[in-house]
Amino acid sequence: MAGVVTLAALVTVLTAHTYVNATRWLRRLPATPVAVDGTVAVLLPVRDEATRVAGCLRALLAQQGVPDLEIVVLDDGSSDGTADVVRGVAAGDPRVRLVTGAPLPPGWLGKPYACQQLAELADPAATVLVFVDADVVLAPYAVAASVDALRTVPATLLSPYPRIVAGSVGERLVQPLLQWLWLTFLPLRAMERSPRPALAAAGGQWLVVDRTGYDRAGGHAAVRDRILEDVELARAVKRSGGRIALADASALASCRMYDSWPGLRDGYGKSLWASFGSPVGAAAVVSMLFLLYAVPPVLAIGAAVAGEPVIALAALVAYLLGFVGRVVSARSTGGRWWPDALVHPLSVAVLGWLVVHSYRLRRRGRLSWRGRPVRIGPVGSDGIGSSR
Structure with missing residues (x-):
């Protein structure tokens, strides 16, 4: 009984943290007209995006x-x-x-090299670089609002999170976890104020950076061999003395990262392993998520069948608190909460499978993306592999 109460208490604390992050600390880009001065370079890397680039470019x-x-x-x-x-x-x-990208040189992964080339090609007069992926569609004042926010914070790197569009069942199970995870487990205000590189987050779909700070951090050349080049760039900015910030941009941008289960599986398979310090760390995190969010509904049903109403009630409360956390996350980032949040335990289980799948691909040397092998070396002390 004590264990179930403790579990419910932990979920309570995490859901409260989600609420505080979402209602107090989360920056929001307003969907109102704004104007900025100076030259701004929007940089768009594309690889086999014929079906998606048109909407992005028109926007x-x-x-x-x-x-x-x-x-x-x-x-x-x-x-x-x-x-x-x-x-x-x-x-x-x-x-x-x-422009046509140059052949990929040794020691580089594809996305960082494309972004580095773009930064070098940008107008020398541009004071702000805006990196956008082809699956992002921006509202008319989105670039201006993001540049204004970058200068107002002020920050060296701003990561505006678009509204995540999920169509298929697999997308609806997994994609909402992106915002939920950082709203639940990342102390937003501490992340912005702390100079510690380890306390950093960013989403590569849309990044806005001060050009001087970008160059001082080493640009994408500093993260040339990193799978999660967005997070690693944020860390490089912090190491160079810059400041990073996150913002909800769901009113100004939408992004459908994957349009099928195979695409989602392959996308996460390429990169999820790099989100953890080691396989042991990954196992610890996934086990914790399972215990807190997947076990309670199973335990509630089992306890009810076994005639343990008090345990069943405590486990049900833990499940409902997890549900509330998902609702808060969805409503604060423009996502869909009904009925998706009801199956949050299943979402966590699918995420766990994707982590295992990613490590399996990494171990077998079968990491790839868009037909290009992702070649990495041994995992270093920080848990991230280097390219070769």
Whole structure:
């Protein structure tokens, strides 16, 4: 009985932390017109994005509030006609430059190298670099609002989180966990104030960086061999004395990262292993999530059947508190909470399977993305593999 009460108490604390983060510390980009001065470079890396880049690029061309805006698109070895789609959408607009990426050199992973090339290609007059992925669709004042927020905080790197769009069952089970995890376990205010690189988070779908601070941190060259280049760039910024910040941008942007279960499985398979310090750390985290969020409903049913109503009630309370945490997370980031939050235990179980799958791919040397092998070396002391 004491164990179940302790479990419920822990979930209570974590749900309270989710609520405090969401209602007190989470920055929000307003969906109101704003204007900024100076040159801003929007940098778009694409690789086999023919089916998605058009919506992203049209939204970028419709940006308002940034009088001096350039858009640089880097085609990183696409084989599906992505470049032709970009040319068709740009239709000769002088704000858009399409360049072909250079071959991947030794020691680099694909995404960091594409972003580094883009940064070097950006107009030298640009004081702010805005990295956007092809699956992100921005509202008309999104770039202006993010640049204004970067300067207002002030921060060296701002990570605005778009509203995550989930269509298939697999997406609806897994994708909402992105926001829920950092709202539940990351102390947002401490992360912004602390100079510790370990206390950092960022989402690579949309990053806004001060160019001087980006260069001082070493740019993407500093994270050339990192699977999670977004988080590692945030850490590099902190190491160089810069400040990072997160913001909810669900009113200004949407992102459907994957449109099928195979795509989601492969995407997480490529990178989830790098989110943990070691396989032991991964096992500890997954076990904790299972205990706190997947076990309670099973325990509640088992205890009820066994004639233990007090234990069943305590376990039910733990489950309901986890449900409330998911509801808070969804409502504060533009996500769908009904009925998805009801199956939060199943979401946690699927996440656990994806972690195991990712480590299995890593051990077998079968990590890949968009047809390109992800070659990494042994895991170092920080748990992150280096490329080779």
